[in-house]
Structure formats: structure tokens, C-alpha cells
Amino acid sequence: MHNYFSSAFKLGILGGGQLGKMMLYDTRKYDIQTYVVDPNPEAPCKIACNHFEKGDLMDFDTVVNFGRKVDLLTFEIETVNVEALEQLEKEGKKVFPSAETLRKIQDKGVQKEFYKANDIPTAQFVKYETKAELTEAIIRKERQFPFVWKSTTGGYDGKGVRVIKEQEDLIPVEEVPCIVEEMIRFKNELAVIVARSVSGEVKTYPVVEMEFHPEANQVEYVICPARIEAKVAQKAREVATKVSRTFEHVGLLAVELFQTQDDEILVNEVAPRPHNSGHYSIEASFTNQFEQHLRAILDLPLGNTDSKVGGVMVNLVGDENHEGNVYYQNIEKIMQMDGVTPHIYGKKQTRPFRKMGHVTIVNKDLSEARKIAEKVKNEIKVISRD
Amino acid sequence: MHNYFSSAFKLGILGGGQLGKMMLYDTRKYDIQTYVVDPNPEAPCKIACNHFEKGDLMDFDTVVNFGRKVDLLTFEIETVNVEALEQLEKEGKKVFPSAETLRKIQDKGVQKEFYKANDIPTAQFVKYETKAELTEAIIRKERQFPFVWKSTTGGYDGKGVRVIKEQEDLIPVEEVPCIVEEMIRFKNELAVIVARSVSGEVKTYPVVEMEFHPEANQVEYVICPARIEAKVAQKAREVATKVSRTFEHVGLLAVELFQTQDDEILVNEVAPRPHNSGHYSIEASFTNQFEQHLRAILDLPLGNTDSKVGGVMVNLVGDENHEGNVYYQNIEKIMQMDGVTPHIYGKKQTRPFRKMGHVTIVNKDLSEARKIAEKVKNEIKVISRD
Incomplete structure (x- = not known):
């Protein structure tokens, strides 16, 4: 078993925002060496970790090279390159949560299918690959207002989620794959x-x-x-x-x-x-x-x-x-x-x-x-x- | 009033030990820029502050130069150069606790005199400038065993404090100014x-x-x-x-x-x-x-x-x-x-x-x-x- 309490263990965190920053406070209780990568050179974590680097979390090589420097890799944001996590796992690196778990969560369409397949109660939904598909479904009256529109990827802090009450609400909606859910009262x-x-x-x-x-x-x-x-x-x-x-x-x-x-x-x-x-x-x-x-x-x-x-x-x-x-x-x-x-x-x-x-x-x-x-x-x- | 919550304010801490390290966690809640100086280049604070420097806390120039870089100076250890704090205060720097207060506390002889002068209840004590003075007092039977010996300066974590039960206990005692207190039951x-x-x-x-x-x-x-x-x-x-x-x-x-x-x-x-x-x-x-x-x-x-x-x-x-x-x-x-x-x-x-x-x-x-x-x-x- 690793000795997390004597400074030798290296924890890597993908993402340098406030969640990482608050996690870093607690690494100090344990005296772990910490590594953080984030695209923003002034990310909140920068001042609270041992080693900070600037890098794109969706870039395969960035994530693989970063992961190879540490003993264990975690993340504070889920929009990271999963193929890179898989590569690291193949090399024997510990990644928690695992690449496999993240794959099931990262895409909201896949996440919803997973609930359905595993008998986990969730709101009814339909997946649309394009905005045009969704618009057609409305025209064909397969889809009634109101409903909840969610981008399948990249949603965060209320971005990528909209309540659609009427046709006009769809105008600002992005041209991305989406799921549409019934509105739960x-x-x-x-x-x-x-x-x-x-x-x-x-x-x-x-x-x-x-x-x-x-x-x-x-x-x-x-x-x-x-x-x-x-x-x-x-x-x-x-x-x-x-x-x-x-x-x-x-x-x-x-x-x-x-x-x-x-x-x-x-x-x-x-x-x-x-x-x-x-x-x-x-x-x-x-x-x-x-x-x-x-x-x-x-x-x-x-x-x-x-x-x-x-x-x-x-x-x-x-x-x-x-x-x-x-x-x-x-x-x-x-x-x-x-x-x-x-x-x-x-x-x-x-x-x-x-x-x-x-x-x-x-x-x-x-x-x-x-x-x-x-x-x-x-x-x-x-x-x-x- | 200063805006402590928008990254511009610079707090300096003299001393980089665990007390400083734990204080630094809370500066992160407030988003203050932090500066730390400590003689140990691997002091616990090093990984938790914005700017770390190696330096002798008893050296006048080190402390003055460090203090000039920050908006407010505090300390996590009391064995620091007080003259330097006085100089910084003269220059208009905020120092808390103040140099004047620290002067009254740093030397345990002065601290005890202060209690006496201000009618604050404390154990009876006598101050001795040298170990020889203390030994003579024992020989003249002015001082009975047991008693508590304290170095007037530099005591920390049980160092600089001894319970003296008999003559032999005095052998390892340092050749420094001291106070001797009655043992309180x-x-x-x-x-x-x-x-x-x-x-x-x-x-x-x-x-x-x-x-x-x-x-x-x-x-x-x-x-x-x-x-x-x-x-x-x-x-x-x-x-x-x-x-x-x-x-x-x-x-x-x-x-x-x-x-x-x-x-x-x-x-x-x-x-x-x-x-x-x-x-x-x-x-x-x-x-x-x-x-x-x-x-x-x-x-x-x-x-x-x-x-x-x-x-x-x-x-x-x-x-x-x-x-x-x-x-x-x-x-x-x-x-x-x-x-x-x-x-x-x-x-x-x-x-x-x-x-x-x-x-x-x-x-x-x-x-x-x-x-x-x-x-x-x-x-x-x-x-x-x-």
C-alpha cells in the first residue's frame, strides 16, 4: 500500500477550477504532491498545487503526458479526453473515476440510455442527432411543448440546458446532438x-x-x-x-x-x-x-x-x-x-x-x-x- | 477600505511552519496574495503560498525587505526581529500583532513583569540574568526545589521549559537568562x-x-x-x-x-x-x-x-x-x-x-x-x- 502521508505520492488533477482548488486544501492534510493541468494559465488551482501546467484537457497527448507524471489521476471536470484515460489505464495507471465510468456519463444521451438499460428511474427522453431532426419532430407533432432540451456534451452550470416552451425558444439553441426530456412537474x-x-x-x-x-x-x-x-x-x-x-x-x-x-x-x-x-x-x-x-x-x-x-x-x-x-x-x-x-x-x-x-x-x-x-x-x- | 476579496491585497507571514500552512488554507477562501519567509527552504508553507522566500527571521534587513513587499505583515512564530517590525511600522506598514505588543511577550521575563504591573494573576517568579545567579540563589537557600525553569527567550514546544526537582536537574540547563517560577499544584x-x-x-x-x-x-x-x-x-x-x-x-x-x-x-x-x-x-x-x-x-x-x-x-x-x-x-x-x-x-x-x-x-x-x-x-x- 502506498504511503500517502509522507510526501512521495503524486496525485494528478485534470482541471484547475474551484472544485480542484477546494480539493487541494484537503490534500494538504495528507501531504500528497499535487499536479494540475488546465487551459487557463491563471486557473484557481494554480496557487494551491505543487506543479501547475497549462494544457488542453481534450487533447490526447496533453492528458497522456500529464498522467504519466503522476501515480493516480482524477478530474474535477468531466470534459476531458477519455481515450487518453483509456491509454493511461492500459499502461497500468490508476484513474479514478475510471475511463469506462466517465464514458457512460460524459455524453448525456449515453447516460440516459444507461439508466433505461439498468432500470434506474429517470424522465422520458428522446435523442436527436441534429437540431433539424428535433425541428422535424416538432413539425410532425411527435414532440409537444414544453420540454427540456439538453446538449449531449459540454453542459455545465446551466449552459447546454434549456426549457423550451414554444417554437421561438429554439432559435438560440445550438446545432449539436441533444436529448429532449419531458418536463417533470x-x-x-x-x-x-x-x-x-x-x-x-x-x-x-x-x-x-x-x-x-x-x-x-x-x-x-x-x-x-x-x-x-x-x-x-x-x-x-x-x-x-x-x-x-x-x-x-x-x-x-x-x-x-x-x-x-x-x-x-x-x-x-x-x-x-x-x-x-x-x-x-x-x-x-x-x-x-x-x-x-x-x-x-x-x-x-x-x-x-x-x-x-x-x-x-x-x-x-x-x-x-x-x-x-x-x-x-x-x-x-x-x-x-x-x-x-x-x-x-x-x-x-x-x-x-x-x-x-x-x-x-x-x-x-x-x-x-x-x-x-x-x-x-x-x-x-x-x-x-x- | 481594502478589498481583500479581489486578489490585489498582499499578506506577508513571518515563519513558514504548520501554523502558517493552516492559516494559508483560509487565505484561499478570501483570495489574498500571500508571501512567506522562513529559514527552511522546505518549510511546510512553501507549497501553500504564492511567494516563498528563504530568510532568517531574526535578521533585521531580511524582515524589513520582506515587509516592504506586502500590505500587511503578521507572524506565525514570535522569534522574529522586533526592531525590523518597528522600522516597518515607522514606514507606515501595518503589522499585527504590533511590534510593541510582541516586545511585551517575546521575552518571558518582560511578559511576567507586565502581568505583575497590570494586576493579572500569575505564578510568583524571579528573574535571573545568568545560570550562575540562579545557582547562587540555590546555594543561599533563597530558592527551594521543586521549581519551574524557563528560558526568557526562544522557548517553543516544551523546549526552554524544565521542571527542576533537585540540583542535578540543573546540569543540562542552558547558560541563558531565565525566570524561575513556583510550581503550581x-x-x-x-x-x-x-x-x-x-x-x-x-x-x-x-x-x-x-x-x-x-x-x-x-x-x-x-x-x-x-x-x-x-x-x-x-x-x-x-x-x-x-x-x-x-x-x-x-x-x-x-x-x-x-x-x-x-x-x-x-x-x-x-x-x-x-x-x-x-x-x-x-x-x-x-x-x-x-x-x-x-x-x-x-x-x-x-x-x-x-x-x-x-x-x-x-x-x-x-x-x-x-x-x-x-x-x-x-x-x-x-x-x-x-x-x-x-x-x-x-x-x-x-x-x-x-x-x-x-x-x-x-x-x-x-x-x-x-x-x-x-x-x-x-x-x-x-x-x-x-
Whole structure:
């Protein structure tokens, strides 16, 4: 067994964004050497890893050459070159989550087919290879409004997902392969983070409840635990566990779920990595999601996923009317509030709805945390100021 | 007011050890540019800051030149050149804690005189400029055994402090100025961390209880909250607050205290920085000590000092029979236990009693955390293995 605690072990991370940056904090607890590659030479991870390099994550040679430098490879974004991961695995390199698992998740069409084939409950869908195919289906009345349109690849932070209510909504839609899903009239959007280690130990985090910003299609509040019935929470954790096991996923898997009007649980989609819906865990959980991901991929025992206190997470996104050098207006005011911790990702430029950071609010009383979260949301603004 | 949240602000830290390293994690939440100087080119901070340089912290020019590069200067070790801090303050540089405060603390003789002058309860003491002076006092029977000998400067982690029970114990004592204190027959050794911001806002952490290793004179367990009566805890927090205010200290001040047999509170000594006795706060507190230190010196609102859960901290010190490349035996075993988080400082070489890391055990039930801490202590060993 490797000795992760004496500086010799080299962990590589594909992607240098905020998820990688927060994961790097926890590598410091373990004293692992860290390598990061990202196309952006000023990526948030740059200041927090041992070795940073600039490179295209979709380029085969870049990923293979990077992977050969490390003992174990993981990623913080799923748009990476899978053929390169397969090549590295052939060479005997440990890659977690595996290339095979990532292949099943990276393309949303393949992901949905996988749910269908494995009897995992999910919304009805149809795949279209081109925008023209979709348009024809509408003309032939095979497809009714409203529906949810999703690009099969590259979707992130609300990009690549649209609610289509009428013909005009399709005009800005990209010319890419897509899936179209029925609109679920859900009671709640939920998420469960599942940790599964190399040895197959599995633990789920409590169910969280997500509230989306109505315009930006980005999560506005994440609330842990979700304010739902225990039996619904139990079912959500069971479904999420099944998804993780069926993918034979190693590491963290964030499973986004719908709770339907009749309390069915449907899988919306998954992310094979630490996830925005788990940021609350830094302050609220016994073991935060980033430490848990490391435990899982290093095949260490998984930590306690329970919460110490109630947690609410607010995303800090760029104000829709501002673009330029970022300024966090009133951040001092929110820091006066009880149990409030801001996390700033270190991006210098703000843009409308760009994820710039998040704020966690913890409290022994969850409803109190939720109230404070609303005050936080009303007070802080991510604007530009030169 | 400075904008600490948009990457432009430069924080300098004198000293690159584990305290600095843990402080750096929290600077990442705020996105501050960080500069560190330390004599050891492989100091733990090196991998966690933006700009690292090798330099002697007692050298006037090194400290002045380093300080001129940053907007605000703090330290994680108190053996730094104070004249250099005074020079920087003259030039208008912000230095927190201030040179004036550090002068009163750095020399334990001066520190004790300060307590006396300000009516702060502390053990009786006598200062001796040389070892010969002390020996003469013993010969003249002015000084009885046992007593506590402390070097006036440079004491750290049990170095520079000795319990002298008989004449022979004095043989290995260094030829340096010292203070000699009466031995306090205490019920408990306690500590209180006080945060005081630039604007003078003050908050105290709950009282912690310290158990020392009988041979190494290093803390073995730190338990929060201390298992003492509420009125004793209240008194301890009041005394600590008085100490912080009297020093006009800015930042974190760790106040080590004795609870005497008749429940008096005596100040043992202070450390003007984050402290080993506050490491539990990373997992247990609403605001950890490192974040709180940053809030204090940046003049941000102080965070909630309450605990979310009970916490016990175990120091990981080098086994007394081992020296060489470090190996953390059974670390995987302790990670199976509930609520256990190891922190490894990244020192490659172990030596008898060297501080190599710590483990925090948190639990809603403090007595359960204490039991698990004992299991941790019995299981893990810091040894060498080549």
C-alpha cells in the first residue's frame, strides 16, 4: 500500500477550477504532491498545487503526458479526453473515476440510455442527432411543448440546458446532438452525493434540496438536510446508491434527482466529482466532500457523512448588469452574520451569472440558517468596479 | 477600505511552519496574495503560498525587505526581529500583532513583569540574568526545589521549559537568562484563545483543557470544551480577555492558564498567534482559529467562536525511539474511526517528540470523542521506515 502521508505520492488533477482548488486544501492534510493541468494559465488551482501546467484537457497527448507524471489521476471536470484515460489505464495507471465510468456519463444521451438499460428511474427522453431532426419532430407533432432540451456534451452550470416552451425558444439553441426530456412537474429538486471507494465501500451524504435561480438556471440555495419526509429521503439515498454501484463509480458521484408530485424519485443527471451541491459540507459535515473524494480514490476508509449542523449554501454569481474587475459589495456585512463563511474562487473578472464563489451558512437550527441565507443573498452583490 | 476579496491585497507571514500552512488554507477562501519567509527552504508553507522566500527571521534587513513587499505583515512564530517590525511600522506598514505588543511577550521575563504591573494573576517568579545567579540563589537557600525553569527567550514546544526537582536537574540547563517560577499544584491546565480585531472587537473561544505528555512536556490531548464548572470557565474567559485588552493585542492570543486547587485562575504564558490548543477549531468550531486570526488582522467582523460539536485534539509527535524518514503507522486504522481527521504537516524527517501533525476527533458527545481519541493515541505511531 502506498504511503500517502509522507510526501512521495503524486496525485494528478485534470482541471484547475474551484472544485480542484477546494480539493487541494484537503490534500494538504495528507501531504500528497499535487499536479494540475488546465487551459487557463491563471486557473484557481494554480496557487494551491505543487506543479501547475497549462494544457488542453481534450487533447490526447496533453492528458497522456500529464498522467504519466503522476501515480493516480482524477478530474474535477468531466470534459476531458477519455481515450487518453483509456491509454493511461492500459499502461497500468490508476484513474479514478475510471475511463469506462466517465464514458457512460460524459455524453448525456449515453447516460440516459444507461439508466433505461439498468432500470434506474429517470424522465422520458428522446435523442436527436441534429437540431433539424428535433425541428422535424416538432413539425410532425411527435414532440409537444414544453420540454427540456439538453446538449449531449459540454453542459455545465446551466449552459447546454434549456426549457423550451414554444417554437421561438429554439432559435438560440445550438446545432449539436441533444436529448429532449419531458418536463417533470417536480415537488423538489434534490441531490445526493455518493462516495464509493476503490474497494467498494459506499456511503451517501444526507439528501440536499436545491432551489434554482429562475432566470440563470443555476442553483441559488442548497439546503442540507432537505426538508422532506424521511421515507422520501431514504428512497433518494437508495436510488443514488444504486446509480453509483451500477456505474461502478469510484470517487464522489453527485446524483441530481427530482421528487415528483407523487413522491417518486427520478434521476435527473449525475456529475462524477465533487459538486456544487456538496459545498455546504466544508462547514456542516463531519467529512467534507473533498476529503471524502480523496479517501475514496486513495482507497482509504470513508469518513462519517453526517452533518454536525444544518447548512445552507448560496452561490455567488456575477450580477447580470456587471462585467469587468470583480468587487464583492457588502461582503463585510454578511461576515457579521452568525455562522457565515464566504468562499471566493479567485476569478478576477465577473460576468453575468458567472460562478465567482459561494457562501455557507451553518446553524444548529436549519430554519435559522435559511433565514440568514436570505439576508446574505439580499445583501451581497458581485459587481464590477474599476 | 481594502478589498481583500479581489486578489490585489498582499499578506506577508513571518515563519513558514504548520501554523502558517493552516492559516494559508483560509487565505484561499478570501483570495489574498500571500508571501512567506522562513529559514527552511522546505518549510511546510512553501507549497501553500504564492511567494516563498528563504530568510532568517531574526535578521533585521531580511524582515524589513520582506515587509516592504506586502500590505500587511503578521507572524506565525514570535522569534522574529522586533526592531525590523518597528522600522516597518515607522514606514507606515501595518503589522499585527504590533511590534510593541510582541516586545511585551517575546521575552518571558518582560511578559511576567507586565502581568505583575497590570494586576493579572500569575505564578510568583524571579528573574535571573545568568545560570550562575540562579545557582547562587540555590546555594543561599533563597530558592527551594521543586521549581519551574524557563528560558526568557526562544522557548517553543516544551523546549526552554524544565521542571527542576533537585540540583542535578540543573546540569543540562542552558547558560541563558531565565525566570524561575513556583510550581503550581494545579487542578487543570487550561487555555483560552482570544481574538481581538484592529477596531477592538473581542471574542473568546470556549475554554479548552490540556493534558500534557509526562516526559516530553508537550500537549497530548486538547479537549474542548474543558470539563470544568461553568463559573471557572467564565473566570478563565474573563482573565484571558483582560490579558488581550491589556496587551492591546490584535489578532489571536492564546492564553495558557492554570486552574489552582482553590479554583483561582493564573496566567501561565501567552502566544500571540494561532496555537496548538486551537487546532480542534478546524473541525469543531463555527469559525476556525486561522480564519479568525485573518478576520482580526484584516479588521473584518469576528466570527462565531462557539463549537458545533465536541472536539479532542491529539498531537502526532515522533516516537521517542525513531529518527529518520517518517512513516505514519496505522493511519488507515484511525481513519476508520468515527469523526477522525488527521492533519499531516509535511515534515519528511521524524525525531523523538517532534511535532509531525495532529488528529482531531469530533463528536456530538464529548466523552465519546475522548474515548475515540484514546484509541487513536494507542493505534497510531510516528516512526521511521526506510
